[in-house]
Amino acid sequence: MRPLTRLFATPPRRVTPRRVSPRAVAAPAGPRPDPAPSRLVYRIERMWLTPAYRAAVRVGLPVLVALLAGTIWLSDDDRRAAIADRLAGIRTGIENRPEFMVNLVSITGASPVVADAVRRMLPVRLPESSFRLDLEGIRAAVADLDAVKAVGVRVKSGGVLEIEIAERVPAILWRTPHGIEMLDATGHRVATLLDRDARPDLALIAGEGADRAVPEALALLAAAGPLMGRVRGLVRMGERRWDLVLDRDQRVLMPETDPEGALAQVIALDGAEDLFNRGVTAVDLRNPDRPTIRLTAQAAAEMRGETAEATDVTDVRATEE
Numbered sequence: 001m002r003p004l005t006r007l008f009a010t011p012p013r014r015v016t017p018r019r020v021s022p023r024a025v026a027a028p029a030g031p032r033p034d035p036a037p038s039r040l041v042y043r044i045e046r047m048w049l050t051p052a053y054r055a056a057v058r059v060g061l062p063v064l065v066a067l068l069a070g071t072i073w074l075s076d077d078d079r080r081a082a083i084a085d086r087l088a089g090i091r092t093g094i095e096n097r098p099e100f101m102v103n104l105v106s107i108t109g110a111s112p113v114v115a116d117a118v119r120r121m122l123p124v125r126l127p128e129s130s131f132r133l134d135l136e137g138i139r140a141a142v143a144d145l146d147a148v149k150a151v152g153v154r155v156k157s158g159g160v161l162e163i164e165i166a167e168r169v170p171a172i173l174w175r176t177p178h179g180i181e182m183l184d185a186t187g188h189r190v191a192t193l194l195d196r197d198a199r200p201d202l203a204l205i206a207g208e209g210a211d212r213a214v215p216e217a218l219a220l221l222a223a224a225g226p227l228m229g230r231v232r233g234l235v236r237m238g239e240r241r242w243d244l245v246l247d248r249d250q251r252v253l254m255p256e257t258d259p260e261g262a263l264a265q266v267i268a269l270d271g272a273e274d275l276f277n278r279g280v281t282a283v284d285l286r287n288p289d290r291p292t293i294r295l296t297a298q299a300a301a302e303m304r305g306e307t308a309e310a311t312d313v314t315d316v317r318a319t320e321e
Helices: 004-008 022-026 039-048 051-074 077-095 112-121 135-143 210-223 225-230 259-273 297-320
Strands: 104-108 148-156 160-167 172-176 179-183 189-193 204-206 231-237 241-246 251-253 280-284 292-295
Touching (some): 039 051, 051 077, 112 135, 112 160, 135 160, 172 210, 179 210, 210 231, 210 241, 225 231, 225 259, 292 297
Antiparallel strands (some): 231 241, 241 251
16 A cells, blocks of 8 residues: 555656846846935926926927027017018008008088088098008097087998088077177087178177177077067176167166076066167166166156156146145
8 A cells, every 4th residue: 555645745846947147147246226216316306296397398498499599580680670671561561452441531410511621621631541540630630620519430341431520500699809700509619600691590699708608698598588589689798797689779787697587577577568669778687676777868858748747737736726
């Protein structure tokens, strides 16, 4: 019988002898190198992990190099002049293209006289490129005209310079030592009138400072009512108050305060007593508590005669009694 240990024993493995390379055999014995990076390499790797540092290296450094190269290249005067001439030529070529040229002027909202004046004073000669048009300068030049209240300037498609004008509307005439001026409702000058008969529809004012009180004058004229057909105008007195002048050289001397109320009283008195169809030269309302009526010499004499006759009759009657 065979022993059990021999039956269950593991057969021995065959060990192949390990081949050793000549280099390993030749390498001198010593300590193995440290695989960790050096301190400098470690710091560089830590800096590279910083976003700002990476952006500076990837973007900032190339840009800096490009700027430095461009500065050196542009330091030559001839090169800069050549670049400027080239850019100017490109710009001129674009500005002078037909689609950017302005050939016509369109004026809207203005009367023929004002439109003709605007065309003659325009500070531009057509055709002109829309890039070279000073629209703000044109607007300011047109706005300087007395007859222009507001103006808008723009370039429309098709090469048309459109000027939209809002004119001042004449509301009253102001007689000055130099002539007659047309004023709007605010007292702003509109134009010079050569003949008064050219605008019979407008009332007339006179006196120093009358142009600064045009709204008050218009209010008085509107309140004149039944007397408006006989009103010749208003005269500014001392730059404080108005005199209403009627067609028979009659005057109504207005107070400084509430002239419309005083005028309403005069109109009521005229309607009740037919005041202005008598020999009245002036009605003085400067003192509202004491209105005064001035008569012509004939009317005063007639009044004195009537008073004397009334006195004589009274005496006769007293004697008879």
